Amino acid sequence: MGKTNPRKFWLFKTEPTSFSIDDLARAPKQTTCWDGVRNYQARNLLRDTVQVGDGVLIYHSSTDPLAIVGTAQVVKAGYPDHTAFDKNDHHYDPKSDPAVPTWYMVDIRLTQIFPQPLPREELQEVTALSSMVLLKRGSRLSIQPMTPAEWQAIHKLAGDREK
């Protein structure tokens, strides 16, 4: 009773051409809503599991170099993604009813931009990361769970690169 859930860790994918970690850094309070997720598995995580205080790695996909570029923190837990209701929004979904929203989002605040991004190529060499969802073949999930061990290993790599 009264036992708080342990802090969890996530990896959020984004295409830097549409939203990059530099955009996050320039946002008011370096905070943004993570809108536009249109996949049910990712939606379930955003709605039900991602909590305030959870750690988030930011990953740049479909770019060169592919890399983990920094970290953020969840500052608001799952709430309806209003961009689904906006006809003019690229992520508009007419099937999402405001009374029973289909899609959810969270807010995150930038923690740090890594001085050196961690390229996917290098992550693939690290034994401790061999089970990362990100590195699995055909992995398309845009909101990915990761283990505390993976979280720590990433931070160690980022720290080592800084030296």
Next chain:
DNA sequence: GCCAACGTTGGC
């Protein structure tokens, strides 16, 4: 409820 067709993601 099955499953073929189609669309999308995203590394390579």
Next chain:
DNA sequence: GCCAACGTTGGC
């Protein structure tokens, strides 16, 4: 640009 891996759609 290619294409494997998924997810979604829709006829039956």
